[in-house]
Amino acid sequence: MKHLFLFTILIVASVINSNAQLRVDSTGHVAIASSTTSSKIKLSVNGVCLGTGKDASIAIAANPAVMENKNNIAVEGIVTADQSFTSEINYGLLGITYINHGHGRNYGVSGMIGFGSPNSNSGGAGIYGTNYSYYYSLPDNIPGFYAAYFHGGVNLRGQTTALELYTPADDRLNENVESMARNDEEGMRTLDNLLRLNVLEYNTKILTKDRTEEEIGEMTDETRASYEMMRKDEEKMASRLHFGLSAQELQEIYPNLVLEGQDGYLAVNYIELVPLLIRSIQEMKQELDELKSCEGNAKRTQQATDVDDVNIKGKSMLYQNVPNPFQEKTVIRFKLSDDAKDASVCIFDMSGKLLKKLPVSKGMESVSVNGYELGEGMFLYSLLVNGREIDTKRMILSE
Numbered sequence: 001m002k003h004l005f006l007f008t009i010l011i012v013a014s015v016i017n018s019n020a021q022l023r024v025d026s027t028g029h030v031a032i033a034s035s036t037t038s039s040k041i042k043l044s045v046n047g048v049c050l051g052t053g054k055d056a057s058i059a060i061a062a063n064p065a066v067m068e069n070k071n072n073i074a075v076e077g078i079v080t081a082d083q084s085f086t087s088e089i090n091y092g093l094l095g096i097t098y099i100n101h102g103h104g105r106n107y108g109v110s111g112m113i114g115f116g117s118p119n120s121n122s123g124g125a126g127i128y129g130t131n132y133s134y135y136y137s138l139p140d141n142i143p144g145f146y147a148a149y150f151h152g153g154v155n156l157r158g159q160t161t162a163l164e165l166y167t168p169a170d171d172r173l174n175e176n177v178e179s180m181a182r183n184d185e186e187g188m189r190t191l192d193n194l195l196r197l198n199v200l201e202y203n204t205k206i207l208t209k210d211r212t213e214e215e216i217g218e219m220t221d222e223t224r225a226s227y228e229m230m231r232k233d234e235e236k237m238a239s240r241l242h243f244g245l246s247a248q249e250l251q252e253i254y255p256n257l258v259l260e261g262q263d264g265y266l267a268v269n270y271i272e273l274v275p276l277l278i279r280s281i282q283e284m285k286q287e288l289d290e291l292k293s294c295e296g297n298a299k300r301t302q303q304a305t306d307v308d309d310v311n312i313k314g315k316s317m318l319y320q321n322v323p324n325p326f327q328e329k330t331v332i333r334f335k336l337s338d339d340a341k342d343a344s345v346c347i348f349d350m351s352g353k354l355l356k357k358l359p360v361s362k363g364m365e366s367v368s369v370n371g372y373e374l375g376e377g378m379f380l381y382s383l384l385v386n387g388r389e390i391d392t393k394r395m396i397l398s399e
Contacts, residue, residue, distance in 0.1 A: 098222075113145060125149035153262070157207075158233065167271055180279050191280040193253050201243050206234045244268065316340060318383035318391035325396035326371060332381060332395075333366040340385045348380045355379070371397050 079090040095109040111127035123142040131152035142149055171177070180190060208231055216224060247266035251258040254276070257269045315337030321330045336343055345367050347356040355374060358367045374397055382392040 111148075113147075129154075155261070158237065165271075180275075189283060190276050191283045194276060194280055196253060197245055197249060199243065200246060201241055203241060204238050206231075206238050208234045244270075316343075316383065316385045316390045318381075318393060320393055321369070321381070321395045325398040327398055328371050330369050330371075330395060331366050332369060334360065334383050335365065336360070336362055336385065338362070342387065343383070343385045346382050346384060347374070348382070350378055350380065352380075 075093070079092055093109065095107070097106045097108050099106050109127075111125075113124050113126040123144050125142055125146040125148060127148040128142075129148070129150045129152075211227065216227070219227065245268055247258050247268050250268060251266065257272055259267050259269065261267055315335075317335040319333040319335075321332045323330060332345055334345065340362060343360050345358045345360055346354060347358075347369065348354055356369075358369075360367060376397055376399060378394060378396050380392055380394055383390040
């Protein structure tokens, strides 16, 4: 039995050495399907990547024992792409899950963090992502526990759903703080700035690179299915109607709300437009209060001058235009009191929009109106004396 066991081991060792090329050096480094064990990683594998069918070079370091003053890493993957290759695909970590039966818990990559009794000095994230290659010395301890924590730019291509979305706004995090009301005093009105912007409706373009039939035919079944699914998602997003602003137009007014991405395209910070809308409402409220104040003053002035107004109204009169209806030209007659100082005949459309204002003075008895100045329809005309409406009548311009 012992002889059979030893024989089996020798056979397996021979197969491994001739086919799998299993090598172990004096430092404990292991290489499979490789002619050298010079890799800095504990375990280096050179073989075929099942996901793409291409030859792959894979390095794994596993050290589950937590040790003091060490970087305790379960799996480590570092790819240094400093060669002049153009067709390679480099992954620090690649995880793919194929779902064939629509059941089970399926994750391409899963990162979790657990804690027992958290305190002010503890924190971390199930998944940490950054575009800074500082390896293990940074970041500083994360304050709190997160499913994911990203340091650096994040680009999401597709629909993103969040139950709640918050932007840091704590006064303790800000500096150089000023009220926008102070800037308004210098002539910068937020409402006027926002009114300069055009609200647009648009469709997005499809950014997925088109593939030729030949290129699609050379894909593996999995790659082709992924490409077709990605293309379908892009077409679905492109068919949706969107509403927004022009980043180029907004950049001229509020450049800090526009960011140029690494792809060269401009993006808008719509969240920070909300405070500008609030400031616009505040400005409109201020104007409304001022108008109410002016109306109050006007009423008090009216009460103080009621007698003079009655006298003016009694002496000033507005007559019906002749002819009415008219086609080319009509005459509006009126009579002004001797006390009239500021008088005019104003013509309005039926919605109340002022179309024409004709100043008149003592000694005048009529004004003429040409049909081509107004256009076909019904109009209102009023006689105003010293800011008061004396009378209003209708006139009709026919074909």
